[in-house]
Amino acid sequence: MQIRFSHLKDKLARSSIFPLLVSGDEPYQSMLACDMFRARAKDLGFSERKILTVETGFDWSELQHEQNNMSLFGERTLIDLRIVNGKPGATGSKAIINFIENLHEDVMLLVQVPRLDRSGINSAWVKAIEKIGGVLRVWPLNEIETRNWIQQKLRAKGLTATSDVVGYITQQVEGNLLAAMQEIEKIALVSEDKNLDLKSVHTLLTNSSHYSLNELMDVVLKGDVARVIRIIAGLKKEDVAPPLLLWGLTEQVRKLVESKPNTSSNISESNSKIRKNTQQDTLRSLCMLHQKSTGVCRQDLASKTSDLLKQCARVDRVIKGRAYGDPWQELLQLSIATRYSV
Known part of the structure; x- marks a missing residue:
């Protein structure tokens, strides 16, 4: 099934855990999606986590080994598979499909990849995950959505900001929500006034020191x-x-x-x-x-x-x-x- 980011938390809460593929180039939402999935898996008893990072030379038999390597202590395992370029190749595709088709109740799979193109989305290994699990594609927010998101996060920190302040932060981060969150953290930590104005925020965010x-x-x-x-x-x-x-x-x-x-x-x-x-x-x-x-x-x-x-x-x-x-x-x-x- 295809899952929207905004629906993931509810989907995880309503059903048992399922294999999940997270694809996208917006790092903050991708990070939150993976965190939600891992937290839900942990709640359901998947106390072990194995991270496999796929780069040049990766041995795909490692994935099968982890699937077959049941814990002697009865611990359930989450396999966190990170495919750096988003392309597992023929051997990797076959290994993932085999993993999904022989999924054990004590082993679960989370796959993280960059944004997939049309051929990637339609590939056999992605379809295999989609058939019994979920595929979540993370999209960058547009400018209006980014402004609303920044305003919401500022309020959550107890800060009140004018539209000029929100617009300035939006312009500075250029759609990068992770960078926006870091800037908001800085403002919340350093600003003495909870009512933010453009001058103080501009001074804070552009104040570069010799040492960083x-x-x-x-x-x-x-x-x-x-x-x-x-x-x-x-x-x-x-x-x-x-x-x-x-x-x-x-x-x-x-x-x-x-x-x-x-x-x-x-x-x-x-x-x-x-x-x-x-x-x-x-x-x-x-x-x-x-x-x-x-x-x-x-x-x-x-x-x-x-x-x-x-x-x-x-x-x-x-x-x-x-x-x-x-x-x-x-x-x-x-x-x-x-x-x-x-």
Whole structure:
């Protein structure tokens, strides 16, 4: 069946879980659709998740292996199949069709692909998923829809904005809802006035510093402590709001939690190559390398990430004046602690 994004949540709530293909180039809606599906699968007992990223050289027998590899502990498994170019090829198409035709009640499939063209939508493997499951095609919002969406998200944050403000944000993000959400998060964190005007929002969103939040995140992941210290000092000198830095660091810690390796799966590098063009995939790669080199077990990693989240909460209290400490020193310590945990 074909499913609209706006109908997915209701469709999942009304029926048992089904194989789902999510296709589209609008990252925010795609991310939300996959999150909804994974949450519903978890509610229905699919407690294990195996991520298979399909790139050049991927061994499609891995998909069949995961389908046949039933958990000894009776855990149900969600296979999260990510086809980078959206084209599985003849071998991949056959493997997906075979998976669907022999679907086991304890194994479920989520497939993520970029926007499919007409031939892709009409391909045999897509039709196989559509026959017993769902195909969700995510479309970018037009300008009016984007304006309404931004207005709704601002209200959800307790912010009131004029039409000029909404129009300005719409123009800045150019239809990218993920970028829009990040801008709204910045405004909500930093703006002292809940009634937004164009001048203050323009100043906030165009205020570029010599050092950026993204640069800090990259340096933290690379483990360059000296540069972390230098960038933190630079951001402090340029009066970058501490809540904005804490938000960025907390997001990275949460991604680290999501990306910690699953010791129950034995996925070789040749069969499950790791994409390197997103920060989350970089985190996952670093986690796996860390585990291989030090023998750290999953429980130890879980403990470390839990401690990091507690440290994030403490920094938040310090920034708000609810705990003793220097916000910038706390942010520096958190950055270094995050570096040693990946």
